[in-house]
Structures are given as structure tokens and as C-alpha cells.
Amino acid sequence: MGDQLGEGYASDGESPVHDVVVNGFRLDATAVTNVQFAAFVEATGYRTESEYYGSSAVFHLQVRAVAQDILGQVSGTPWWLNVRGADWAHPCGPLSSWQAIADHPVVQVSWNDAEAYCRWAGRRLPTEAEWEYAARGGLHGKRYPWGDELYGPSGEHLCNIWQGEFPVANTLDDGYLGTAPVRSFRPNGFGLYEVSGNVWEWCSDWFLPKYYQKAPEENPQGPTIGRNRVMRGGSFLCHDSYCNRYRVAARSSNSPESASSNCGFRTAA
Secondary structure (H helix, E strand, O other), X not given: OOOOOOOOOHHHOOOOOOOOEOOOOOEOOOOOEHHHHHHHHHHHOOOOHHXXXXXXXXXXXXXXXXXXXXXXXXXXXXXXXXXXXXXXXXXXXXXXXXXXXXXXXXXXOOHHHHHHHHHHHOOEOOOHHHHHHHHHOOOOOOOEOOEOOOEOOOOOEOOEOOOEEOOOEEOOOOOOOOOOOOOOXXXXXXXXXXXXXXXXXXXXXXXXXXXXXXXXXXXXXXXXXXXXXXXXXXOXXXXXXXXXXXXXXXXXXXXXXXXXXXXXXXXXX
């Protein structure tokens, strides 16, 4: 595990590189989709935290809402807007609908929401160590799940990230402003799709930047306490000028009740 190319952010704790052993496990080939999450909601009547709070964070170029539903900018990140009525079923605001993007990853789900889905599905969130092992797809020490180069040999895009000048102009060279349908890009060596870019993915672990310095070698479960939960994989908003975290070793985190238009999850067993 860890950043073998020296490209990580010091505050994220991607070092030291260290050996990890994980027991056998299964991992979804794709992030959980809107149609899958809708089945969970229909079966259980579950209400997500964004629905309880009444608003959630939407990237400013994605917003689909009338002006009075835009409640303001998120402090410190003005490209995020707090939108009333944004939730998993209306991921970009009240004028959007999951049904128009049924095969896209579900977003606007908190870590707690993801845990609730897993309990219903008889699954669980992967540990951070499991996620990185799976995302590497059998490769050792590479920058991305497919190797070290961002683009394919013919210049083709291999993941859904930001193209252009963040956060004001997206050239859409990879075809997407927001999320892409699952299986839009080629899978890694283990058959997993979009483990780089598209949406951040919740892991089970608490986040601690210094954890790698003392993590156990066998089946690390993360710190026993914390404020934030680990997120992995980057999203459609990642760009090397701002958030070079679509690398396979990259780490990030958010509070377990937080949700946004670029974070989802996949499940393990």
C-alpha cells in the first residue's frame, strides 16, 4: 500500500509504502447504481441523511434548481453549492431525477447511508486495504489501475475526471461533466470498473493521516476512532491542478454524515 512514486499529498498520509496481507474477499465490479439504490429504498422506506437535512452539496455547473433553492456556497470551496432538495433521487437538485441516469452510480449518499444499504444487501463496505488491493488489479506500484500513463496508447480516456480549467471550464473531452454510467471505461485486471475517477467511494475505515506508520500487516481495519471516514478513487472533479487523487494510492476523507454529487460506494463480502 502507499504512494511509490512520491506524488501524494503529505497531509493525506500516503506513506510510508508498506506490505499488507488481506484475506480473500469479493468486491462489486461497479459502484452501486441508482437503480440498485432505488430498489433498497422501495423495499425498506429508507430516508437518506440528505433527505432529513433537506439539502446537500452540488457542484456549481451541475445544479438543477430554481434560484431560491440555492442556499449558498460551501465555505472554503465556492464551486460547491448547498442546494435545497438535492438528495440521492434528485442528485443535482429538485429539477433532476435519478431515473434519467439509472445506470449511473448513486450519489448524495453519506457513509451512514452506504452502511444501511450494505446491511440490507447482506454486504459491507470494503476496508481501505481491500479497496487498494482490488483497485490495483494485480499490478504492483503503478500510478493508476491500468499502469502509469493517464491516457491509452491511442490517446483514449481511461477514466472520468475533469478536463479543462478547474472549476470554471470543462471541455468534456472524456464525454462527461458529471457522473458516467458504470462500465463506461475499461476494467482493471480484476474486472473492476471506474476505480479511478467517476465517484469517490466510501470505505469502512476511520481516516487518520498517520495510520500507515503503525498499521498492522494483516487485514488492517483502520483506526479505532476518528472524525472522518476514508474515501478512495477520486471523482469526475479531480484534476492534477487541484485534486490529483485519482491515483490508486491516493486517500481522502469526509465526515460520515456528509454527502455530495460526486461520492458513492461499492460493496464487499
